[in-house]
Each structure stands twice: as C-alpha cells, then as structure tokens.
Amino acid sequence: MPILTVKVSVPKSRTISDAIVSLLMDATRDVLKKKPDDTAIAIDFVDAEDWYVAGRPLSETRQASFFMDIRITDETNTKAEKAAYIRQVFDGFNRLLGNLNDKSYIQIHDVRATSYGYGGETQEYRFHH
Secondary structure: OOEEEEEEOOOOOHHHHHHHHHHHHHHHHHOOOOOHHHOEEEEEEOOHHHOEEOOEEHHHHOOEOEEEEEEEEOOOOOHHHHHHHHHHHHHHHHHHHOOEOOOOEEEEEEEOHHHOEEOOEEHHHHHHO
C-alpha cells in the first residue's frame, strides 16, 4: 500500500511517465514485496532551470536529477531490502534519464501502522481484520 511521489528534472512526457511508473512498480513489487494493486505513484516534472545542485541549475550542468520518496508501513521491510531498493531505483533512473547528477535522492518513510492507511482504514486495522 505504498504511496510514491517523484520529482524529475526532465521535460514532461507520457513516455517518461510510463517508464518511471514501470521502474517503480517493478522495484516496489520485486524488492519490497508490495502489492501492485495497492501502490500509487504521483509524478511532478520540474524544469531544469528551477532545479539547483550546489547552487547551479541543472540546465547549466546539462544533467538530470530526481527525488523520490515512498511511504511504507514500519517494520515490513529489512535494512537490506531497503538498501537494495534504493540501489535498484537509482540505477533505473540513471538508465532512464542519462547523465544523472549523483545528488538525486530516494527517501523511504517507515510509517507506523496506526498512523497510516488508505480507504479510511489504518494498516493496523487491516492487520487485525
């Protein structure tokens, strides 16, 4: 039941959106063992003129970058799984975007089951029912 949010510094296109969704759905299913039917992804495109690393816009350095965060229920994945996920997602974005700035970030939020849910029910409720 993860929710993923992505910011990416390339021009908006359905092709790149579909590729990002495919990458993230596969990694989230295969590495973190999350159900695809319960996974949601939102993508924002940011102009390279407006994305700065070390005080310089990416348009100037001719690089791409991304930021991705994912919220998962706490204690459902190991440190090793999360590390493997971060590596796989980073490598996937590097293949998709090319010339990727290494200051591209992935954040995994481990959220308590009593504080996280969808459809009006917490994960804790789902676990017990």
